Amino acid sequence: xxxxxxxxxxxxxxxYLFAKNAGKIRRNILLGKDTDRSDQPAVRWKVMAKIALGQxxxxxxxxxxxxxxFIYIGxxxxxxxxxxxxxxxxxxxxxxxxxxxxxxxxxxIGGFEGLAVLVLIACVVFLCRRNIVHLKRFTGTEMTxxxxxxxNYILITEILLMTAFLTMxxxxxxxxxxxxxxxxxxxxxxxxxxxxPLLPNRSGALVILERVCWxxxxxxxxxxxxxxxxxxxxxxxxxxPNTYYxxxxxxxxxxxxxxxxxEVKAMLDPSFVPENTGEPARFGVKDVTDLTWKNxxxxxxxxxxGRCTSVCPANITGKLxxxxxxxxxxxxxxTEVGNNLxxxxxxxxxxxxxxxxxxxREELWACTTCNxxxxxxPVNINPLEIITEMRRYIVMEESQAPASLNNMFGxxxxxxxxxxxxxxxxxxxxxxx
Amino acid sequence: xxxxxxxxxxxxILFWVGCAGSFDERAQKITRDICxxxxxxxxxxxxxxxxxxxxxxxxxxxxxxxxxxxxxMTNIQVLDGYNIKKIVTGCPHCFNTIKNEYPGLGGNYEVxxxxxxxxxxxxxxxxxxxGGESFKGKKITFHDPCYLGRGNGVYEAPRAALEILDAxxxxxxxxxxxxxxxxxxxxxxxxxxEPGKKDINMERMQDVLEAKAQVVAAACPFCMTxxxxxxxxxxxxxxxxVLDIAEITVKANGx
Ligand code: SF4
Ligand code: SF4
Numbered sequence: 001x002x003x004x005x006x007x008x009x010x011x012x013x014x015x016y017l018f019a020k021n022a023g024k025i026r027r028n029i030l031l032g033k034d035t036d037r038s039d040q041p042a043v044r045w046k047v048m049a050k051i052a053l054g055q056x057x058x059x060x061x062x063x064x065x066x067x068x069x070f071i072y073i074g075x076x077x078x079x080x081x082x083x084x085x086x087x088x089x090x091x092x093x094x095x096x097x098x099x100x101x102x103x104x105x106x107x108x109i110g111g112f113e114g115l116a117v118l119v120l121i122a123c124v125v126f127l128c129r130r131n132i133v134h135l136k137r138f139t140g141t142e143m144t145x146x147x148x149x150x151x152n153y154i155l156i157t158e159i160l161l162m163t164a165f166l167t168m169x170x171x172x173x174x175x176x177x178x179x180x181x182x183x184x185x186x187x188x189x190x191x192x193x194x195x196x197p198l199l200p201n202r203s204g205a206l207v208i209l210e211r212v213c214w215x216x217x218x219x220x221x222x223x224x225x226x227x228x229x230x231x232x233x234x235x236x237x238x239x240x241p242n243t244y245y246x247x248x249x250x251x252x253x254x255x256x257x258x259x260x261x262x263e264v265k266a267m268l269d270p271s272f273v274p275e276n277t278g279e280p281a282r283f284g285v286k287d288v289t290d291l292t293w294k295n296x297x298x299x300x301x302x303x304x305x306g307r308c309t310s311v312c313p314a315n316i317t318g319k320l321x322x323x324x325x326x327x328x329x330x331x332x333x334x335t336e337v338g339n340n341l342x343x344x345x346x347x348x349x350x351x352x353x354x355x356x357x358x359x360x361r362e363e364l365w366a367c368t369t370c371n372x373x374x375x376x377x378p379v380n381i382n383p384l385e386i387i388t389e390m391r392r393y394i395v396m397e398e399s400q401a402p403a404s405l406n407n408m409f410g411x412x413x414x415x416x417x418x419x420x421x422x423x424x425x426x427x428x429x430x431x432x433x
Numbered sequence: 434x435x436x437x438x439x440x441x442x443x444x445x446i447l448f449w450v451g452c453a454g455s456f457d458e459r460a461q462k463i464t465r466d467i468c469x470x471x472x473x474x475x476x477x478x479x480x481x482x483x484x485x486x487x488x489x490x491x492x493x494x495x496x497x498x499x500x501x502x503x504x505x506m507t508n509i510q511v512l513d514g515y516n517i518k519k520i521v522t523g524c525p526h527c528f529n530t531i532k533n534e535y536p537g538l539g540g541n542y543e544v545x546x547x548x549x550x551x552x553x554x555x556x557x558x559x560x561x562x563x564g565g566e567s568f569k570g571k572k573i574t575f576h577d578p579c580y581l582g583r584g585n586g587v588y589e590a591p592r593a594a595l596e597i598l599d600a601x602x603x604x605x606x607x608x609x610x611x612x613x614x615x616x617x618x619x620x621x622x623x624x625x626x627e628p629g630k631k632d633i634n635m636e637r638m639q640d641v642l643e644a645k646a647q648v649v650a651a652a653c654p655f656c657m658t659x660x661x662x663x664x665x666x667x668x669x670x671x672x673x674x675v676l677d678i679a680e681i682t683v684k685a686n687g688x
Contacts, residue, residue, distance in 0.1 A: 060611075249533070250529075250533050250584060250585050250586065251583055251584050251585075252529035252533055252579075252580050252583075252584025252585050253529070253533035253534060253584075254493060254494075254534060256498075256502065256534060256537040256538060257498045257502075260498045260499055260502050261502060261538065263499070264499065264502040264503050264506060265506070267503070268503070268506055268507070283498070284496065311611065311613075313613055313614040313616060313633045313636065314627070314629070314633070316613075316633075316636055317616075317626075317629045317630055317631050317632065317633050317635075317636050318628075318629035318630030318631065319626070319627045319628070319629040320627065320629075321627075362627055362628075365624070365627060366626070366627040366629075367619055368579070368614045368616060368617070368618040368619040368621050368633065369494045369579075369618050369619030370579040370583070370614035370618055370619070371579055371583040371584055372579075372583065372611075372612075372613070372614065374583075375583050375610050375611075388494070388496060390496075391495060391496030392496040392497075392498055393496075394496060395495060395496035395497045396496065396497065396498060396499060401495060401496070401497070402624050404623055404624040404625065405495050405620060405623060405624055407623070408491060408492075408495070408620065408623040408624075409492060409495070409497055409500055412487045412489070412491065412492055412500060412504065413500060413503075416452075416485075416486030416487050416504070417452040417455070417456060417486075417487050418452055418487060418491050418622075418623055419452070419456055421455075421456045423483060423486070424483055425456070426450075426455045426456070426482060426483045426485060427455070427480075427482035427483050428455075429450070429454070429455055429456075429461040429464050429465065430465075430482075
């Protein structure tokens with residue numbers, strides 16, 4: 001009875017805390033400007049099914065893809081087992097599904113155990129890649145102390161959880177063989193039975209071991225759940241809505257700013273009466289609240305895998321730009337803005353902005369708009385959009401483009417070409433030289 | 434175009450030459466070769482000549498949306514004035530801008546890149562790669578322009594133009610959707626690169642050298658400049674030629 005009460009309290013607290021923190025992230029995302037991504041739902045479902053559910057963009061890096069797939073499938077399927085643990089925890093039952101499912105239960109447990117081993121292997125491989133092989137992708141200026149340890153914490157936690165799961169099963173199996181009361185016969189334990197011989201033979205010790213592992217496993221999962229909102233691991237949830245709201249246009253197509261269209265139309269045609277679109281006074285992006293909610297959702301979805309940065313021509317050739325850093329900066333800044341809101345209220349200004357305080361101009365001007373980062377991202381994140389929006393702010397609000405670009409603008413404006421040639425010479429190519 | 438309009442005629446297709454194609458000496462050759470192809474197959478085409486202007490691509494990528502939209506709307510007025518329906522461009526940047534960004538400003542045209550035109554003509558049997566220079570036994574590699582490939586998903590058309598040659602088409606390590614930028618896009622062409630370890634076109638040259646190609650096929654005047662500079666920089670002008678898809682087609686067909 002006491003155990004059940006404690007379990008229910010812990011479970012309730014965990015869910016409450018998680019909902020609160022996830023709600024904060026949702027609130028932060030909605031601090032962004034509106035953008036309509038509700039069209040073509042059929043296509044959107046398909047994109048989500050392919051990219052998030054089907055992991056089709058992962059396959060470009062086969063080792064990571066296979067290992068990630070183990071963890072991913074393991075995560076989804078083991079949730080079935082977590083469901084049973086929850087029910088057992090609340091009602092004080094034990095392996096409640098064992099009886100109704102019969103033979104199927106044995107199969108399921110066997111499957112879970114197999115997956116647990118695959119997850120264990122994948123986590124060890126991932127730890128090695130990060131800490132022993134030192135894959136270049138996982139380094140970089142933005143991979144400071146926290147992002148590095150975040151990744152390691154996740155992997156170590158998963159290893160601990162899986163070990164506890166297998167040990168629990170092993171103890172349970174032994175108790176079943178002893179026909180210990182309450183431990184119903186529940187199918188085969190193909191993997192944990194292998195470690196069973198290592199465990200003590202006394203039923204009392206086994207019960208303690210089984211219970212300790214059970215509690216460790218489930219409390220661990222609940223703690224992990226509450227770790228998600230502070231971690232890149234949040235991608236396991238956001239990958240789905242994030243891909244659903246993907247940009248469906250061709251990658252080369254940039255947005256046409258409607259506020260500019262109005263002004264340009266008025267300039268070209270004095271009789272034009274601009275529709276009052278209630279556009280904001282600012283062109284482009286200076287701080288995170290100038291971004292759209294989709295940009296901000298992407299920032300929270302980023303898994304810091306660095307696939308974008310590893311294919312970025314600017315980054316490869318040693319320039320300051322790293323698309324992953326653009327996403328991480330955006331996330332850090334919107335989190336800061338959200339925290340300010342909670343602490344100091346709506347009108348507080350901390351005097352910081354995404355531009356300059358987080359992202360430097362040198363980074364922004366190094367981008368070739370090649371879309372390699374967009375193509376590479378396994379969850380359809382678009383760092384390029386943030387980069388161009390910030391360029392727009394620098395150029396249109398501040399007129400602070402690099403001098404050579406200002407020259408180019410001048411030429412385009414006066415001669416209709418980015419170089420200093422006369423419009424009248426434009427047809428000269430037709431004179432054979 | 435103005436002449437044609439004066440005669441009361443409308444072209445089947447408008448050839449949008451682009452700034453580089455109009456003024457850059459190397460790109461002018463490509464422009465003339467595209468014309469040769471159009472003439473050879475007897476397509477009724479026109480160019481805007483002095484009425485053409487920048488599409489606004491470099492301004493837009495650099496963040497100057499005002500300038501971009503001014504140019505775009507002016508160009509749309511000119512194009513609509515001549516009742517243009519179909520456009521072929523000699524540059525992936527013009528292609529992308531007119532195809533994707535002009536419709537939102539009221540300019541709706543069927544836009545193709547010259548590599549797509551060439552592919553179409555090959556499919557129709559109008560271009561054959563016979564009677565001209567033979568590329569037999571040569572290794573040819575294609576450098577994907579970002580705004581044609583990743584930007585618009587056109588990967589096969591330019592390759593089709595190379596496949597009919599009697600040459601060996603080799604792919605670079607980074608190709609198609611994994612292709613590496615030449616370094617000129619996003620208005621980088623018009624400014625010094627930011628400080629770094631090396632220039633992007635030099636990084637790209639490594640892929641070219643690794644593929645051991647004798648001909649690098651380009652499909653964009655900016656890529657052309659960057660790749661040619663890269664080859665020069667490596668002192669490989671004797672061994673490696675950089676040619677546009679249109680030039681290769683013209684040479685192979687003996688036009
Ligand atoms: S679009 Fe810009 S940030 Fe993205 S890969 Fe290309 S150069 Fe890097
Ligand atoms: S933006 Fe995408 S590719 Fe880049 S680090 Fe984040 S998740 Fe990985």
